[in-house]
Amino acid sequence: xxxxxxxxxxxxxxxxxxxxxxxxxxxxxxxxxxxxxxxxxxxxxxxxxxxxxxxxxxxxxxxxxxxxxxxxxxxxxxxxxxxxxxxxxxxxxxxxxxxxxxxxxxxxxxxxxxxxxxxxxxxxxxxxxxxxxxxxxxxxxxxxxxxxxxxxxxxxxxxxxxxxxxxxxxxxxxxxxxxxxxxxxxxxxxxxxxxxxxxxxxxxxxxxxxxxxxxxxxxxxxxxxxxxxxxxxxxxxxxxxxxxxxxxxxxxxxxxxxxxxxxxxxxxxxxxxxxxxxxxxxxxxxxxxxxxxxxxx
Amino acid sequence: xxxxxxxxxxxxxxxxxxxxxxxxxxxxxxxxxxxxxxxxxxxxxxxxxxxxxxxxxxxxxxxxxxxxxxxxxxxxxxxxxxxxxxxxxxxxxxxxxxxxxxxxxxxxxxxxxxxxxxxxxxxxxxxxxxxxxxxxxxxxxxxxxxxxxxxxxxxxxxxxxxxxxxxxxxxxxxxxxxxxxxxxxxxxxxxxxxxxxxxxxxxxxxxxxxxxxxxxxxxxxxxxxxxxxxxxxxxxxxxxxxxxxxxxxxxxxxxxxxxxxxxxxxxxxxxxxxxxxxxxxxxxxxxxxxxxxxxxx
Numbered sequence: 045x046x047x048x049x050x051x052x053x054x055x056x057x058x059x060x061x062x063x064x065x066x067x068x069x070x071x072x073x074x075x076x077x078x079x080x081x082x083x084x085x086x087x088x089x090x091x092x093x094x095x096x097x098x099x100x101x102x103x104x105x106x107x108x109x110x111x112x113x114x115x116x117x118x119x120x121x122x123x124x125x126x127x128x129x130x131x132x133x134x135x136x137x138x139x140x141x142x143x144x145x146x147x148x149x150x151x152x153x154x155x156x157x158x159x160x161x162x163x164x165x166x167x168x169x170x171x172x173x174x175x176x177x178x179x180x181x182x183x184x185x186x187x188x189x190x191x192x193x194x195x196x197x198x199x200x201x202x203x204x205x206x207x208x209x210x211x212x213x214x215x216x217x218x219x220x221x222x223x224x225x226x227x228x229x230x231x232x233x234x235x236x237x238x239x240x241x242x243x244x245x246x247x248x249x250x251x252x253x254x255x256x257x258x259x260x261x262x263x264x265x266x267x268x269x270x271x272x273x274x275x276x277x278x279x280x281x282x283x284x285x286x287x288x289x290x291x292x293x294x295x296x297x298x299x300x301x302x303x304x305x306x307x308x309x310x311x312x313x314x315x316x317x318x319x320x321x322x323x324x325x326x327x328x329x330x331x332x333x334x335x336x337x338x339x340x341x
Numbered sequence: 342x343x344x345x346x347x348x349x350x351x352x353x354x355x356x357x358x359x360x361x362x363x364x365x366x367x368x369x370x371x372x373x374x375x376x377x378x379x380x381x382x383x384x385x386x387x388x389x390x391x392x393x394x395x396x397x398x399x400x401x402x403x404x405x406x407x408x409x410x411x412x413x414x415x416x417x418x419x420x421x422x423x424x425x426x427x428x429x430x431x432x433x434x435x436x437x438x439x440x441x442x443x444x445x446x447x448x449x450x451x452x453x454x455x456x457x458x459x460x461x462x463x464x465x466x467x468x469x470x471x472x473x474x475x476x477x478x479x480x481x482x483x484x485x486x487x488x489x490x491x492x493x494x495x496x497x498x499x500x501x502x503x504x505x506x507x508x509x510x511x512x513x514x515x516x517x518x519x520x521x522x523x524x525x526x527x528x529x530x531x532x533x534x535x536x537x538x539x540x541x542x543x544x545x546x547x548x549x550x551x552x553x554x555x556x557x558x559x560x561x562x563x564x565x566x567x568x569x570x571x572x573x574x575x576x577x578x579x580x581x582x583x584x585x586x587x588x589x590x591x592x593x594x595x596x597x598x599x600x601x602x603x604x605x606x607x608x609x610x611x612x613x614x615x616x617x618x619x620x621x622x623x624x625x626x627x628x629x630x631x632x633x634x635x636x637x638x
Contacts, residue, residue: 074494078502134450153431165493168465172486181478189469196462197371205375
C-alpha cells in the first residue's frame, strides 16, 4: 500500500525546507551582500535529498515530517557551505555548480568564504532554536553535538582533507571509502539519524538506521562518480569527466565502470535489507533509496 | 583588597584553556595534517583576552573560573578560525600573524580554509558537551544560540563583510563603530555574557555587563588601531602601518591619533562605570579593562 508516493511527498516537503531557508536568511540583520551570497547558493536548486531523508525518517516513525524542518534547514546550510568552500579556486576551482556560476564567481572569493562561514554558524542556531514541543533541550543538544561531529574534522571536513591529499595518488578501495564515508556519507547519515533522535528511537533501531545510512551514503557517491562519466553536462550541471581531469580517485577508476555499477547495486540492496529489519513503515525511505541509486542529476 | 592580582590569575587560567584546546584537537580522529593546521593557529600565542574575560566574569559572580573552560575554548576556536580566514590571500592577504607565518603560508590555502571550518564546527560541540553539573541543558542551548548569533552573519562575520566593503571608502564614525562592534566587539562581549549565563545572572546584571562589554569591545579595537601606528613590528607581530597601506578605516584616520586616544580613555572609563553598578566583585574585570586599554601587543 502506497499511502504517500514519493513525488507527492517531495512536492509537499521540499518547499517547506526551502521556505525555512529563505526566511532564516532574509530575516538576518546583516549586510545585504552577505545575505544575497548566502541565498544565492541556498537557492541554486538541488534535490534536497538530505531534508527528504530526514522527513521520510520521521514519517517512518509515524511522526510529522514538519518536526524536522529546522534540522533539515541546518543540514542544508551545512551542505551548501561545504559546496561553496569546495568550489573555491584553492580547492576544486569550479566555475559552475548545477549549471550556474559558483558563488565566488558571482560574489568574489572573500564574500564566498564568509557566506560559507555564516551558513555553518547559522546551522547550529537553527537546531538550537527548535520549538521545545518538537524537541526538548536534551534532544536539541544531542542533535547539535552529532551535527558538529558529522560536519567537522571527524566527519565531512576530515573527508575533504583526505580527498585533497589523495588527489593524484592511487588509493585503495578502503582509503576511497574512508574519504566518501566522511566527505559525503556522514551528513547523509546524519539526516537519517537526526530523524531517529527527534523520534527518540531506541538504540537498536538507531543502529539499524545507521547501517541503512552507511549504505546509501556510499551508493550516493558511487552514483555521483558514474554520472561524472555517463551523464550529460545538462544533467549534472558541470562538465563531464572533470573527476578524471582532476585525477580524482573514483569508484569507476578503482573498480572499472562495471565494477562500480555492481557495487552500487550491492549497497542499494544492503540499504533496503537494513531498512527491512527496523520494523518501521519505510515505504518512503525505500523510494528515496531507489532515487539515490538511479538519479540522473 | 586584591585577593587575586591579574598576573597570578593569568598564569593560572591561561594554561587551563590552552590545555583544553590542545586536548580537544589532539583527540580528534581526523587527518593529521588537518589537526596540525588547527593546532598551529590555536597555539600561535595570543593574549587569550576572551577566555580571561569569561573566567574573570565567573569570578565576579563568586563562581569557579574552571566552569568556563569549555566555553572559553569554544570562543578561542572561533576567534582563531576568524584569524585564519581573515589572513587568506582573498581577504587581508597577510603573511605574518603574531610574528609567525600565517596558516595558509604553512599549510596551503585549502587546508587553512578547512582548518578554519573545522574549528568553527568544533566550537559548538565544546559548548554542547559542557559537564551537566556546570551548565544544564537549557543554559548550554542559550550559550550555543548566543554564540551563533555573536559569531555569524549578525555578528562577527557581518562585521567582517562590512569592513571589506568599507575599504577605500571614507566611513562615518557610526559606520566604523558598526563594523567594530560586530567584527571585534561581539565575541569579546560574548565572553562576558557567557560568564553571566553560566552564573545564571538576572537580566538587570546582564544588561549592565552588556554595557561594560560594549565599551571594552570598542576600546580594544581603538587600541589596536593606535598600535598599528605607534607600536613596533616586534610588539604587534606584523608590519607597522598596514592599516594605512590597506586603506582601512581606523579610529585615528577618522578622529586623528589624539582623538582616538581620547575616545579610548572615554570607553575605558565608561566600561568601569558600568562595572561599578553591577554589585559584583569586579576587581579582575577592572584590571583586564586596563590591560585592554594599555596593551602593547
